[in-house]
Amino acid sequence: MTNQKNAYLFYKHSDDIDSKLEEVKKLGRKYDFKLVDHPSEASIIASIGGDGAFLQAVRKTHFREDCLYIGVNDDSVGFYTDFHLDNLERIELGMxxxxxxxxxxxxxxxxxxxxxxxxxxxxxSIRSNIIKTFVIDVHIDxxxxxxxxxxxxxxxxxxGSTAYNKSLGGAVVDPKLKAMQLTEIASVNNSQYRTLGAPLLLSKGRELVLxxxxxxxxxxxxxxxxxAMSIRHSHEVRIKVSDKEIKxxxxxxxxxxxxxxxSFL
Known part of the structure; x- marks a missing residue:
């Protein structure tokens, strides 16, 4: 069984970050945390570098459910990061x-x-890659x-409701809700074509088919x-709230x- 205090650091090396991490590593040793060389050996995966780094850490380590993810920012506070690399006192409190x-x-x-x-x-997200109206038939259940x-x-x-979704006029959603939100990007609405024209919140158990x-x-x-990925001749995308959760x-x-x-007020 993986040691509950085995930690893996996910970040891009730089002289500045490496220097600051030395102090964090000292704190870790003080509280009996052990650094490992591969994420598969870790019970804790800590990303350094903001929300983007956190998302990459989760994706590159395959959305593991048997470990804890921690976000440490090296710039400004993000939604996935509760700690800052320059605030050693708070990092120690987090231990x-x-x-x-x-x-x-x-x-x-x-x-x-x-x-x-x-x-x-x-x-x-799914977007047109050419300057032409994108047409999608939306099915629910x-x-x-x-x-x-x-x-x-x-x-x-x-x-994710506070990111791309919010910039499109979508609602900010409490993360304790098990749901997904469908939001339009520049929809065409006139006397001939109509869409809902508003964000749509769907509960877990629903299946959205595009x-x-x-x-x-x-x-x-x-x-x-x-x-981003590009897939030729895509016909159908099925989306649902997964049973997989990130801790x-x-x-x-x-x-x-x-x-x-x-962040916003």
């Missing part, structure tokens, strides 16, 4: 179990053309819902968190609403 708690973040399961499945912690025309669609988790109309715009750009540590004095207020 004391009575001051921290475990949160479970929902993920999305995305299946493209009935083949390979992917997971997302923040959001899934087998029911035809609408035909979307516009630049694309974003499906976000509650934790059927891409094959009209020459069938080579979309697909975004999985902060990674992360947060300080008890840094609630989701604290982060929302600090």
């Amino acid at each position: 004391q179990s009575e001051l921290i708690e475990v949160l479970r973040y929902p993920t999305l399961e995305v299946t493209i053309d009935g083949m390979k499945s992917f997971h997302c912690l923040n959001e899934f 087998g029911l035809y819902f609408e035909t979307f025309r516009g630049d694309g669609l974003v499906v976000s988790t509650p934790t 059927k891409i109309v094959q009209d020459g715009n069938d080579h979309p750009i697909i975004g999985l968190d902060n990674e 992360t540590l947060r300080m008890k004095d840094n609630l989701f609403l604290h982060k929302v207020k600090r």
